[in-house]
Amino acid sequence: MAPFQDATPAVRALRMALAHRRLQSGLLHHSDRGSTYTSESYLELLEQP
Known part of the structure; x- marks a missing residue:
């Protein structure tokens, strides 16, 4: 556990x-829709060809 989500x-x-x-x-990419999976770095990685 951490004091913030990374x-x-x-x-x-x-x-x-x-x-x-x-x-x-x-x-098809499936996630639990938590805030980690909407982070800028995660979304940028998904958008890469």
Whole structure:
């Protein structure tokens, strides 16, 4: 637990998943819709081609 929420662990997990999976057209990303998943750094990573 931390006194504030940090998107770093979520961004790291997404980077790891993207590195180990072959991306295909129609890929669906599902999150728990928490504030970590709406952070600027997380959303920028999702928007990358």
